[in-house]
Amino acid sequence: MNIVDWAVSTMDSLGTLGVALLIFLENLFPPIPSEVILPLAGVAAAGPNNTYWAMLLASISGSIAGAWLLYGLGRLLGPERLRTIFLKLPLLHVKDYDKTVDFMDKHGHKAIFFGRMVPGVRSLISIPAGLYAMPLGMFTLLTLAGSTIWNTVFLTIGYVMGSNWTVIEPYTDIFSNVVYAIVALVILVFAIQLIRREVARRRLGLPDPDEALLEQEENRTEDSGRDGATEDSGRDGTTARPDGTSGSAR
Secondary structure (H helix, E strand, O other), X not given: OOHHHHHHXXXXXXXXXXXXXXXXXXXXXXXXXXXXXXXXHHHHHOOOOOOHHHHHHHHHHHHHHHHHHHHHHHHHHHHHHHHHHHHHOOOOOHHHHHHHHHHHHHHHHHHHHHHOOOOOHHHHOHHHHHHXXXXXXXXXXXXXXXXXXXXXXXXHHHHHHHHHHHHHHHHHHXXXXXXXXXXXXXHHHHHHHHHHHHHHHHHOOOOOOOHHHHHHHHHHHHHHHHHHHHHHHHHOOEEEOOOOOEEEOO
8 A cells, every 4th residue: 555545545435534633644665755745635534524624634733743842852862962963973062052052042933934834844944943952832723724735835735636636746845855955064064174174184183172071971970970960869768888788878
């Protein structure tokens, strides 16, 4: 069963709930194309058992639910862990982290809004919003606005054109492939720049600019572990002795 047959079967079985579920899954698994799911929802909306507005609201609900889940994953990771990851990756330095934070500070709202209308990016843009702790209300508003535009366009195409919507499918595939190619090219250029910078640093014998910061991070982690061990020993009524044994606290 291909993606079209599966989507049609899901919508026939679950109606608007099926549309919400499909769009929710599309957020989590970018290979599921909303450019196909939404026109099919529009075709279904033109039938006797569904309405245009119900299908549109269901699709938007699925978009927001999926975005919230990815946003939550970003918040769980958090900016502190992200900074540590930047420090420990061999080609990235803390200044790269600072540049990324600056970008999100200056352009984060635009990235979330327009990212909702870019295939591939629209599914993953929610994670950076969570990483940099964008307020949930603002994130939801931007996601709602971008998703409403995107979903309305493709659902309306299916609703107006009916089963003939497939005539535009090759063009949506071309558009998606172009976007994927641009994203891959940007990532490749960024990776090449990082590699060239690191090669130049090592060739010149320059020290790692983040070595001291990484050592501080490791020391802080060790101190936290020791503090936790001390608290545990206090709770169970024992104290550590210099010889490594423990005894009851008096």
